Every structure is written in C-alpha cells, then in structure tokens.
Amino acid sequence: GGAYLPLDPAYPQERLAFMLEDAGAGWVVTNRILVEAYPCIRSTNGHQSVVLDHTITSATVAAISKNPIMKGQLLNRHSHNSLSYVIYTSGSTGKPKAIVLGSACLSSFIHASQLVFSLDTSDRIILSSNQLFDAFIEQICLSVAFGCSLIIADPRDFSVGDLDGNPLNRIKPTFIDATPTLWQSALSNGFLGNDLRIAVSGGEPLTPEVAHALPELSDMCINTYGPAECTIAVTSGCIADQTGHLTIGKPLSNTQAYVVDA
Secondary structure (H helix, E strand, O other): OOOEOOOOOOOOHHHHHHHHHHHOOOEEEEOHHHHHHOHHHOOOOOOEEEEOOOHHHHHHHHOOOOOOOOHHHOOOOOOOOOEEEEEEEOOOOOOOEEEEEEHHHHHHHHHHHHHHHOOOOOOEEEEOOOOOOHHHHHHHHHHHHOOOEEEEOOHHHHOOOEOOEOHHHHHOOOEEEEOHHHHHHHHHOOOOOOOOOEEEEOOOOOOHHHHHHHHHOOOEEEEEEOOHHHOOOOEEEEHHHOOOOOOOOEEOOOOOOOOOOO
C-alpha cells in the first residue's frame, strides 16, 4: 500500500536529494553500484536503503515464508484513500514539483481504459515509456490488471531498422501507447504493425502524419490527452473518425471535462 516514487540515476545528486526529502521517502530500493555512487540514497539520509544485490537482502528474502499472507497478518490496510504514486515535473519555479495521485484515481483510470481497449490475456503490451513518466505506470498496471504480457523493450527499438526490419516487427506487440514522436520514428524505420490491435498516441499533440498512418496499422487507433495531475489520461478519441481538425476526443468514463474562458 505504499506510494511509489521513481528516481533517475541520471539526475544530479542535488535533485535526487531534494525529491527524497520533499516526498518524505521512507525506503529507497537500489543496487550496490548506485548506493556507492550516490551518497544521497544511502540509509544515513533519513530513509532506509534496500540494496537488492546485497547478501543481507538476499538472505532476508530467502527467509520469508512462501505461504500466502492472510488478511490478519497485514500490517497496513490498503484503501482507495491510499496514495499510489508520486512523480515530479520540472516545475515553474525551477524546483521539481511533486504530483501525488491516489489509488482511487488510478483504479478509475484503469477501469475507464478497459472500457475503451478491452484487453485480455492474449494481448502483449510494450513498455515504451521511461519510468519517470505516468505512461510507464499505465503500461505496467494495464498488463497486471488484465493478465497481458508485458514486453520490456529497448527504447532504440522504435528508431532502429536493419536488414530484417524494425525490431518491433519481431516483438509483435498488440498494444502500443507512444508519443507521436516515437510513432513517427518507428514508422520511418520499418515498423509494419504485425499483430498490432491497439495503437494509442498521447503525451504530445497528435500530428497529421501519425494520424494518417496509424489507421493503416491497427483497427483501433486512439488519441489521448491528460496532464500528469489528472492520472495519466482524461480524454480519448478514435483517430480514424476524425476529419479536419484533430481533437483530444471525449472524457473517459467517470471523468468530466470543462471548457473554460471559451
């Protein structure tokens, strides 16, 4: 039931230290290389570090009973009021700005997404997003919630072509949610869309080029919109149905949208 905060080792130590302190992180899950290179994530800085490849951690995990945990053994009860994840944006003041989302919001988004996508155990979702962005959470949660296979791909798979074509052609995902920039890169490098059932564009304004190309790859092509503060996406629209101006579609289930200052 704890909230998840993604960190990027590529960030300056000052930024990582600020995020950990600002979020009130209690635990940092890391490895030996990172804990030695980044003093700010060590256990001496107001949180406990779990070093996954340390012998102590391995011994602790090995000692855990393999029996199922019963409800009476749970130390904390998870509820819809519990926090789900915290992500940071650049912020307008120069300091990273925390966005905190609750479990109820995430559950609502997953339910609304399923009404659009109808995912099942035969689907293969490609993990195309960096862990710092909320699209990463979408791809993880949808695969877990509906029993889909999750394909952890190399980001370069979208922009590399060889004699055998784009690597995505061999992976054969049935679900891809990517920015128009990534879509354009994949299409320019020989992606054929074999087995692709659902093509989703989001995170950036949809371009006419991508809007024209996606219906050739998949029967279900969706354009989504949503600021990170509103849990990943709040609107969706069928790309193939759009003529003239490209739109962000309509609000997802259990979501309302307001046009202000129109």
